[in-house]
């Protein structure tokens with residue numbers, strides 16, 4: 113054998129031995145690093161005789177590769193194989209289903225992922241232990257409820273919940289939105305073919321502008337619609353403030369929106385001053401005026417910045433989520449003719465009783481089947497598939513494990529709503545399942561705890577109104593019924609859901 117042959121053999125042997133070792137080191141190194149850091153913390157705590165005693169271990173799981181953690185694996189499930197429940201299912205298989213919490217590393221942070229009803233509730237209902245942490249808080253409004261914590265959050269939330277649920281605002285919704293919905297549906301039928309996502313967004317935005325700020329459709333509201341789309345695109349994007357990034361664009365959009373609402377606020381204040389000097393009444397009857405006028409028990413009002421930041425954020429919270437829900441309702445109904453027929457019967461009977469196609473809040477509360485369709489749509493749509501928190505003050509112990517201080521906690525709401533333990537045949541659209549209430553704690557579509565969605569009644573109302581007019585007067589057909597679904601940031605058919613749309617031939 114010549115020297116050259118030996119060299120090759122040597123290199124080959126090294127490669128055979130070293131590459132797997134390197135792969136192993138990269139794969140397990142990150143996990144070992146976090147385990148070691150945690151073990152050190154436990155030891156230190158024991159040495160200092162902490163009153164909390166010995167810390168339980170980290171939840172089972174794996175921290176993935178350095179820096180990226182398991183983000184790529186998660187994106188692979190969501191974006192490549194389009195199986196969003198596969199990521200959690202793999203963890204449940206590997207580490208045990210009953211654990212309900214797993215360690216991982218997602219979106220640049222060490223993370224505990226929680227996915228059982230009780231564990232989710234524990235996290236969402238312990239605001240003192242788990243705080244809020246958005247990648248770009250300024251996009252949600254620094255003075256808005258989304259970013260506020262503790263007593264500040266309680267105070268602002270009190271204002272918003274009261275403004276949203278006062279009969280003056282909620283009761284008027286059906287009245288102000290229906291003409292807009294009816295006009296939109298007529299225009300869709302005139303077109304014959306529509307891209308449902310675009311059209312639904314447009315009409316829902318018009319409705320929300322009307323309800324929240326009494327703004328009629330105009331070139332300005334069209335621009336605002338585009339700014340909101342830009343803002344939404346940046347909320348979960350990498351917070352890189354460089355020209356051309358989604359984050360940078362979203363910041364510009366937020367600034368423009370704040371300016372529009374600031375001007376509106378100034379205009380209203382001037383008008384209110386001149387009205388009161390003339391002994392007149394406030395002439396707006398919408399959410400913004402509710403927020404401007406309301407006082408807490410000490411007689412304090414929200415500051416101008418708080419009003420503006422919150423109203424911009426409320427439109428943000430309400431607009432995209434309700435539009436998605438309406439789109440999914442139309443999508444499932446197109447695929448479930450029996451459900452649509454029952455929905456149509458109930459809504460037609462209501463209109464006949466009233467001798468009018470326009471309904472009000474009380475009528476909606478009487479339509480039991482419609483309510484089931486709404487609940488089933490929201491469950492299946494999983495519009496907020498997950499919410500996140502961060503452990504603030506201390507390590508948190510729960511269920512025999514430790515959630516370390518400073519770690520991100522991702523509450524995987526979606527996995528509850530697609531689990532057959534809680535919902536039989538969970539991926540089938542079946543409104544009748546709501547004939548019985550779901551098991552306690554297994555419906556978390558609007559969250560749980562002190563940040564439960566304050567817009568839940570409003571969105572149910574808006575969806576019901578859309579369903580009433582859709583089912584009464586129209587029929588539609590998906591042009592691409594097998595379109596793939598994008599699951600990030602929230603589930604949506606990739607093609608915007610083109611559909612053939614026409615007036616019902618039986619309509620009188």
Ligand code: HEM
Pocket residue numbers: 236257258269276425426427429430431433434437490495496499500556557558559560562563564565566567568570571
């Ligand atoms: C089907 C429609 C909707 C769904 C599925 C939904 C879902 C959620 C979820 C899961 C949360 C909890 C987030 C957390 O715990 O961190 C939430 C919070 C929130 N939602 Fe909604 N939402 C919907 C409609 C709306 C509407 C119409 C509005 C506006 C009126 C709205 C405004 C908000 C706000 C402001 C928060 C933050 C509450 C707080 O931090 O205290 N949402 N939503």
